[in-house]
Amino acid sequence: MGICLSCEYAEKLESDENIVYVVEEGGLNSDEDGARRIASLYSQQGKKGPNQDTAILCQGYGMEEGVLCGVFDGHGRSGHVVSRMVRDYLPSLLLSERNAILLASEGYMYSDSDDTSSINDDDSPVSSPDMFDEWKEACINAFRAMDKELKHQNNFDCTFSGTTAVSIIKQGKDLIIANLGDSRAIMGAISEDGHLEAIQLTTDLKPNLPKEAERIRKSNGRIFALRDEPNIQRVWLPDENYPGLAMARSFGDFQLKHYGVISVPEVSYRRLTNRDQFIILASDGVWDVLSNKEVVSIVWSVGSKEKASKAVVEAAVRAWKCKYPSSRIDDCSAACLFLQDTSTVNKC
Incomplete structure (x- = not known):
């Protein structure tokens, strides 16, 4: 069952700089007006144990409308x-690294003037190459620093544990996408x-992926699929059929970092x-059973923004039961992050 944001599994955090919504199980309450206007978050535990997914939304990130x-x-x-620690620390690490780079670049100070949203040419290429x-x-x-922080933790073991991270940073009309692992970002346009x-x-x-496989094999990692999962290629230690990681990049998984698994985002x-x-x-868990077109x-x-992510998750759960009943x-x-200022997703 999904649990609402007001329950003990998730919380809303506020600071002087931004508003942060985190979700570990369930979704945003309908009375969370600030988030409701721009986003919808929802998570549902599967049947494999504790819910290892989590999500975050930070408003006022990097700039007033960021x-x-x-x-x-x-x-x-x-x-x-691991997933919750990355969720909690990565956003601040990204801003810290961004600010450090700006301070080091000839005294340039980050301000709202970096917002290129006033440019009207919608077909223009990168509006600010330096910005990107x-x-x-x-x-x-920041991803490197996050991985280093995980390695130094003494209260839990990341030797064969880790997390993916798919994130977007919106600054005006500029969108930066950073991805690590096999979670996915798509756009409806x-x-x-x-x-x-x-x-x-x-x-x-x-x-x-050829470039990922080449790097792993050059580092003496092995890649093969199990007999009962012929379509899922996994990463294994050189001399042991373990752990069978189904992604080529991740936070954590430090034993496999010796064999080609990296924490460098795309x-x-x-x-x-x-x-x-x-x-x-x-x-x-969503993309394994739903296509990009289906999700869009x-x-x-969906008639209202706050129900969008829940509708996607519930459709994925139904698809799992239908496609993989055993x-x-x-x-x-x-x-779901909404880019147009409308009260509903579809007004047609």
Whole structure:
């Protein structure tokens, strides 16, 4: 069962700089007006043990109208602890790294003048190459620092536990996407001919990708699929059929960091236009059973924003029961960030 944000599993945190919503189980209450206007978060425990998924929304992030949104999918014995620690610390690490880069660049001070939302050319390329380069460097540095922090923890073991992280940072019309692992971000946009289309913003960083496989094998890691899971390539130790990690990049998993698994995110940029309607971040429990097009259609058809992510998760749970009736349902989490100022998702 989903549990609302007001229950003990999730909380709303406020500081002088921004408002932060975190979700571990269930979703945002309908009375959370600040988040409701721009986002919807929902998480539901599967049948494999504790819910190792979590999600976060930070408003006022980096600038008054800035937003950070992320979904984290833990795995292994301590996966639920790792995903929550990354959720809690990564946003501040990103801002710290970003500010350090700005201070080091010829005394340039970050201000609201960095907001390029006043540029009207919706088809323009990257509005500020320097801005993206700075955020990309900040993401890489922050992910490295986060992984180092996990390694130094004494109260839980990350040897064979870790988490994915898919996150977006919105600064005006500038969108920075940072991805680690096999969670995914997609966008719902209106095409030139007026149809709703699904645009995948991230690549699922799994061991079957040629560039990922090459790096792992060069580091003496092994990649193969189990007989009863022929379509799922996994990473194994050189001389032992363990642990079978189904992703090529992650936080934690330190034993496999010796064999090609890395914590370097794939960072990309998109200039938002008026055609872009919403962004959906979700853990692989959703993408294992629903296509990009199906998820976009679900969000578009929901009558109110606050119900969008719950509708996606519930559709994924139904699909698991239908497609894999003998399998244990995975944890399913989704975060929907709405880009247009409308009271409902679909007014058609």
